[in-house]
Amino acid sequence: MITRLATGAALLAVLSFLVFVGVELLPGDPVTTRLGPTATPERVEAARHQLGLDRPVLVRYGEWASGLLSGDLGRSATGKPVSEMLADRVGNSALLAGISLTLLIPLSLGLGLLAATRRVVSAGALVLASVPEFVLAVGAVLLFAITLRWFPAVSLIPAGSSPLAHPSALVLPVLSLLAVGMAYAIRVISSAASTVLRSPHVEFMRLNGIPVLRTAVIPAVLPVAVQVWLVTGVSLVGGGVLVEKVFGYPGIGELLVVSVQSGDLPVVQALVLILGGAMLLALLLADIAIRFLTPRLRTAS
Amino acid sequence: MKPLVELSNLSLSADGRPLLDGVNLTIAPGEAVGVLGPSGSGKTTLALAVLGHLRPGVRHVSGQSYVDGHPMLPSPPPGVRGGVVGYLGQDPGLLLNPYAKVSADLPLSRVGLSTSLVGRYPHQLSGGQQQRVALAIALARQPRLLVLDEPTTALDVLAKTEVLTELRRLRDSGVALLWISHDLDTVDSLVDRVFTMDGSAPTRSAIPRTPSTSDGPIALRASGLHAAHGSHRVLNDVDLDVREGECLAVLGASGVGKSTLARCLVGLHKPSSGAVSGSDIQLVPQNPAESLHPRQDVRTALVRPLRKIRGMRRPYDAEVHRLLDAVGLPAEFASRLPGELSGGQRQRVALARALAAQPKVLVCDEITSALDASTQAGVLSLLGELRQRHGLAVVFITHDAQVAAAVSDRVLVLVNGRVAVTGRTDDLLARPEDLPALLLEERPCRT
Amino acid sequence: MKWVLALVAGLIALPSFAPHSATKPIGAPYSWPTWAMPFGTDHLGRDVLSRMLHGGRPLVLTSLAAAAAGVLLGAAVGLAVALTKRQMLMWPLDAIAAVPPTLVLLLTLTAMPDRTGLVLAVAIAGAPLAARVTQAAAAQVVGRAHVEIAIARGENWAWLLGREILPLVGGTVLADAGMRFVSSVHLVAAAGFLGLSVSDSDWGLLIVEALPGAPLQPWALLVPVLGVALLAVSSNLFADRVARRSRGMLG
Numbered sequence: 001m002i003t004r005l006a007t008g009a010a011l012l013a014v015l016s017f018l019v020f021v022g023v024e025l026l027p028g029d030p031v032t033t034r035l036g037p038t039a040t041p042e043r044v045e046a047a048r049h050q051l052g053l054d055r056p057v058l059v060r061y062g063e064w065a066s067g068l069l070s071g072d073l074g075r076s077a078t079g080k081p082v083s084e085m086l087a088d089r090v091g092n093s094a095l096l097a098g099i100s101l102t103l104l105i106p107l108s109l110g111l112g113l114l115a116a117t118r119r120v121v122s123a124g125a126l127v128l129a130s131v132p133e134f135v136l137a138v139g140a141v142l143l144f145a146i147t148l149r150w151f152p153a154v155s156l157i158p159a160g161s162s163p164l165a166h167p168s169a170l171v172l173p174v175l176s177l178l179a180v181g182m183a184y185a186i187r188v189i190s191s192a193a194s195t196v197l198r199s200p201h202v203e204f205m206r207l208n209g210i211p212v213l214r215t216a217v218i219p220a221v222l223p224v225a226v227q228v229w230l231v232t233g234v235s236l237v238g239g240g241v242l243v244e245k246v247f248g249y250p251g252i253g254e255l256l257v258v259s260v261q262s263g264d265l266p267v268v269q270a271l272v273l274i275l276g277g278a279m280l281l282a283l284l285l286a287d288i289a290i291r292f293l294t295p296r297l298r299t300a301s
Numbered sequence: 302m303k304p305l306v307e308l309s310n311l312s313l314s315a316d317g318r319p320l321l322d323g324v325n326l327t328i329a330p331g332e333a334v335g336v337l338g339p340s341g342s343g344k345t346t347l348a349l350a351v352l353g354h355l356r357p358g359v360r361h362v363s364g365q366s367y368v369d370g371h372p373m374l375p376s377p378p379p380g381v382r383g384g385v386v387g388y389l390g391q392d393p394g395l396l397l398n399p400y401a402k403v404s405a406d407l408p409l410s411r412v413g414l415s416t417s418l419v420g421r422y423p424h425q426l427s428g429g430q431q432q433r434v435a436l437a438i439a440l441a442r443q444p445r446l447l448v449l450d451e452p453t454t455a456l457d458v459l460a461k462t463e464v465l466t467e468l469r470r471l472r473d474s475g476v477a478l479l480w481i482s483h484d485l486d487t488v489d490s491l492v493d494r495v496f497t498m499d500g501s502a503p504t505r506s507a508i509p510r511t512p513s514t515s516d517g518p519i520a521l522r523a524s525g526l527h528a529a530h531g532s533h534r535v536l537n538d539v540d541l542d543v544r545e546g547e548c549l550a551v552l553g554a555s556g557v558g559k560s561t562l563a564r565c566l567v568g569l570h571k572p573s574s575g576a577v578s579g580s581d582i583q584l585v586p587q588n589p590a591e592s593l594h595p596r597q598d599v600r601t602a603l604v605r606p607l608r609k610i611r612g613m614r615r616p617y618d619a620e621v622h623r624l625l626d627a628v629g630l631p632a633e634f635a636s637r638l639p640g641e642l643s644g645g646q647r648q649r650v651a652l653a654r655a656l657a658a659q660p661k662v663l664v665c666d667e668i669t670s671a672l673d674a675s676t677q678a679g680v681l682s683l684l685g686e687l688r689q690r691h692g693l694a695v696v697f698i699t700h701d702a703q704v705a706a707a708v709s710d711r712v713l714v715l716v717n718g719r720v721a722v723t724g725r726t727d728d729l730l731a732r733p734e735d736l737p738a739l740l741l742e743e744r745p746c747r748t
Numbered sequence: 749m750k751w752v753l754a755l756v757a758g759l760i761a762l763p764s765f766a767p768h769s770a771t772k773p774i775g776a777p778y779s780w781p782t783w784a785m786p787f788g789t790d791h792l793g794r795d796v797l798s799r800m801l802h803g804g805r806p807l808v809l810t811s812l813a814a815a816a817a818g819v820l821l822g823a824a825v826g827l828a829v830a831l832t833k834r835q836m837l838m839w840p841l842d843a844i845a846a847v848p849p850t851l852v853l854l855l856t857l858t859a860m861p862d863r864t865g866l867v868l869a870v871a872i873a874g875a876p877l878a879a880r881v882t883q884a885a886a887a888q889v890v891g892r893a894h895v896e897i898a899i900a901r902g903e904n905w906a907w908l909l910g911r912e913i914l915p916l917v918g919g920t921v922l923a924d925a926g927m928r929f930v931s932s933v934h935l936v937a938a939a940g941f942l943g944l945s946v947s948d949s950d951w952g953l954l955i956v957e958a959l960p961g962a963p964l965q966p967w968a969l970l971v972p973v974l975g976v977a978l979l980a981v982s983s984n985l986f987a988d989r990v991a992r993r994s995r996g997m998l999g
Contacts, residue, residue: 200392201395202398204396205398205438206382207349207352208383208388208439209381209384210383215400219401295399295422296422296424299422299424299425
C-alpha cells in the first residue's frame with residue numbers, strides 16, 4: 001500500500017513536470033497567440049518579460065510547483081489569480097458530475113449485469129460508447145429542446161446563483177453526462193459479469209441448484225464496478241467540458257475553452273493538474289476498495 | 302425398480318459434429334457406475350447432460366435424459382439439481398466461490414471435515430479440504446445421486462486419498478454415483494460396473510516401465526541451489542546429479558518449485574546461489590500449447606537449433622526428417638503448424654527440437670501432465686527409447702508418483718523447495734501409494 | 749465489415765465530388781433543403797452538403813495520422829517495458845493517462861494551436877492505452893516457452909523481436925489501433941467543435957455553428973451530427989470485430 005501511495009505521488013510529480021516543462025518545449029508560443037498576429041516583436045517581448053517567461057523554464061517550474069504545494073495555483077495571463085477564477089466553476093462542474101454519478105451507480109450495475117446475458121443491451125452500450133459526448137449532447141438538444149421543447153437548450157444560470165436553483169437547466173446536461181459515463185461503465189461491468197458467469201464455480205453452483213446472482217456474481221463484479229465508478233466520477237468532471245460547452249453551463253468547460261483560445265496557459269495547466277491529481281486519488285481509492293472487497297487480498301496481509 | 306437415471310438414445314452435437322451418438326445408460330438407485338473414455342470422447346458432455354446442462358455451442362439433437370423420471374433437457378424442473386442429483390467437478394481450486402466463506406449449514410461431518418473450517422474462505426483451505434467442501438455443497442440437500450467428473454484428477458496423492466475415502470463412505474450409505482474417469486484404476490474398486498464411451502471393454506493403459514541401470518560419468522550436477530522469485534524464496538539448498546543414460550525423477554506437488562528448478566538447470570533462471578555444472582542441456586517445457594510458436598511450422602522449430610547450436614547449413618531436410626522419424630512422426634509433418642497437431646504430437650515435436658541440439662541432458666518439465674493416459678504412455682516409451690539409443694541423461698519433473706516410478710532409475714522428492722528424500726526408484730516407489738507420507742504436509746492451495 | 753474501410757476511403761476521396769465551395773455562400777442563410785441543396789444552407793448561406801463533403805477528408809486523415817503516431821509511440825514504450833521489466837519507463841504515459849483526453853487535447857492546443865499540435869495532442873492522449881495493451885500482450889508472449897527456448901539457444905535480438913515476439917503481438921496492436929482511430933475521431937471532431945478546428949469545414953465546427961440556428965434549419969445540425977456518429981459507430985464496430993478476432997489468435 002505504501003508503494004502504491006509512493007507511485008501515486010511520483011506520477012503526480014511526473015505529471016506536473018510534463019504539464020509545465022513539456023508544454024514549454026512545444027514549438028508554439030502562447031504569448032504570440034494571445035496578442036494576435038499584429039503584435040510588434042517589442043510588445044511580445046514586453047509581455048513575456050511581464051509574465052516572467054524570459055527566465056529559465058526549470059526555475060519557473062520550481063516556483064510553480066512549490067506554489068502548488070502551498071495551494072497557490074499561480075496567476076493567469078490576464079493577471080487574476082487562477083484559484084479565484086476556478087472557485088465557482090469547479091464546484092458547478094463537480095455538482096453536475098456528482099448528480100450524474102449518483103444516478104449512474106445503480107443504473108450501470110443493473111444494466112451491466114443485464115448486458116452480460118442480453119446482446120441488445122451490450123450492443124446498445126457499444127453504440128453509445130462510439131458516439132462522441134458532444135454529439136450525444138447535441139442530439140439531446142435536437143430531441144428534447146428543439147423538437148419536444150421539454151427542457152431549455154441552454155443552461156441560463158445567472159452568475160453567482162447556484163445551478164441547483166435551476167433544476168430544469170440541469171436535466172439535459174446530466175442526461176448527456178450520464179449517457180457518456182454509462183456507455184463505458186456498462187461495458188466494463190458486463191465484461192466482468194460474463195467472465196464470472198463462465199467460470200467453473202458458477203457452473204458448479206448452478207449444477208447443484210444454488211442461485212448465483214447475489215453470492216457469486218455481484219461480489220465478483222463489485223470491485224470492478226467500484227473502480228469504474230470512481231474513475232468515471234473524475235472523468236465526468238473533466239470530460240464534461242464539451243457537454244458544458246453545448247449547454248453553455250457555467251462550469252470549467254467554458255473557462256477552459258476561453259483560456260485555450262486566448263492562449264492562457266496557467267489556467268489550463270492548473271486544471272489539468274487538479275483533474276489529474278483527482279484521478280490518481282480515485283485510482284488509489286479504487287485500489288483500497290478492491291483490496292477490501294476481495295477476500296484473497298483482504299486476508300493476505 | 303424405477304431407474305434413477307435413464308439416458309435414452311441421447312444424441313448431442315457441436316458445430317455439426319456429433320459428440321454423443323444415441324447413448325443409452327441407466328443407473329438404479331444406489332448403484333455406482335464408472336464412465337471411461339479418453340479425453341475428447343464426450344465424457345464430460347455426458348455427465349453434464351444428465352444434469353440437463355449443455356455448455357455453449359453444444360446442441361441437443363435427439364433423445365432425452367431422465368433423472369428420477371423428470372426430463373432434464375432442455376432445462377430441468379426446479380428442485381431436481383441439488384435435491385435429487387448433486388455434482389462434483391475436477392479442479393477444487395476453481396469449484397468454490399472465492400467470495401463465500403464455508404457455511405455452518407454444510408454437512409461437513411458427512412465429508413470428514415471438522416466444523417473449525419466454518420468461516421474460512423476457499424483460498425485458506427488445502428486442495429483436499431477444498432474438494433471435500435465442494436462435496437459437502439453438492440450433498441447439502443441430500444441428493445440420491447452424485448455426478449462426479451474426474452473428482453480426484455487434479456489432486457495430489459494425499460488429497461486424492463482423503464476424497465476417495467469419503468466417496469466410498471457415501472456409496473456405502475446408498476448414494477448412487479455416476480463417475481467420469483480417464484483411468485480405470487481410480488474407479489475400479491469403487492463402482493459396480495463400468496460404461497465405456499466407445500462401447501469397448503475397459504482396458505488398463507499401463508505406463509511402460511523404462512528404467513536402465515547406468516554407471517556412466519556424471520552429465521549434470523547441481524549443488525547448493527538457492528533460488529527466489531523477487532522476495533519469495535522458492536528453492537532451498539537443492540543438490541542433484543544425473544549420469545549419462547540415467548533418468549532422475551523430481552517428484553513434488555504443484556507449487557514446490559519444480560519448474561523453477563528446471564529453469565535453473567537449463568540456465569533460464571539465475572539461482573541466487575549455488576552452481577549447475579554440465580553442458581548440452583535442453584529443456585522440454587510443460588505446456589504443449591505454449592512450447593511451440595503458433596506461427597512457425599515444425600521445420601522452422603527444428604531448423605533453428607540446427608543452425609544456432611550445431612552450426613549446420615542448408616540443406617536441412619534430411620536432418621529434419623531424421624529428427625521427426627526419431628520421435629515417431631512422419632516426414633510430411635515438417636510443413637505443419639502447431640495448431641494442426643494434437644497435444645501428444647506437439648510434445649513429440651518439442652522433444653525433436655530438443656534432440657536437434659544433440660544434447661547430453663534433457664530436462665523434461667511435466668511433459669505428460671496435459672496429455673491423456675494413452676498419449677502419455679506413447680510419449681513416455683519414446684523417451685525411454687531415446688535414452689537407450691543416445692545415452693541421454695534425463696531429469697524428469699512430475700507430480701505423478703506412478704509416472705515417476707515407471708520412467709526413472711532414481712527419484713528425488715521436493716517438498717517446499719527442499720529435497721525431502723532421494724534414493725533408488727525401486728526402493729522408494731515400490732508402492733507409490735505409500736510414498737505420499739512425504740508429501741503429507743497440509744498447505745494452502747495456490748491457484 | 750469491408751464497408752467501413754470503403755466509408756473511410758470514400759470520405760478521403762469525396763471533396764472532389766462536392767458540388768459547391770465550402771466557404772462561399774450560394775443562397776440565403778438557413779435555406780431549407782431543395783434538389784440543388786439536399787441539406788439546405790447554413791447561417792452564412794453556404795451549402796451544407798458541400799461543407800460536409802469537404803470536411804470528411806481532414807477529419808479522417810488527421811485522425812489516421814494521430815492514431816498511427818499514438819500507437820507507434822505507445823507500442824514502443826509498451827514493448828520496452830515488457831522486455832526490460834522496467835515499469836518506470838511507463839510513468840510519463842501513466843501520468844498522462846490520469847488526465848481526461850479532452851484536457852490533454854486542450855492543454856497541447858493552448859501551447860501549439862495548429863494541425864501538428866492537434867495530431868500531437870491526439871497521439872499523446874491515445875498513447876497510454878496503446879502502451880498498456882502492447883505491454884500486456886508482449887509480457888504474455890515473452891513468458892511463453894518457445895521464446896525462452898529461443899533465448900536459451902542464443903538467438904539474437906532481431907530474431908527474438910521480429911520472429912518470436914512481434915508476430916504474436918502484432919494482431920493485438922493492430923486491433924488496438926482500430927480503437928485508437930475511434931477515439932482520435934472523437935477528439936479531432938471535438939477540437940473542431942471547440943473552435944480549434946484545422947479546416948474551415950470541420951464536422952465539429954459545422955455542429956457548433958449550426959447549434960444556435962437549429963430551430964430554423966435543423967438539417968444543418970442533424971447532418972454533421974449523424975456524420976460524426978456514423979463514422980464513429982461504424983469504425984468502433986469494425987475495431988471491436990478486429991479485436992475479437994485477434995484475441996483468438998494465440999493458440
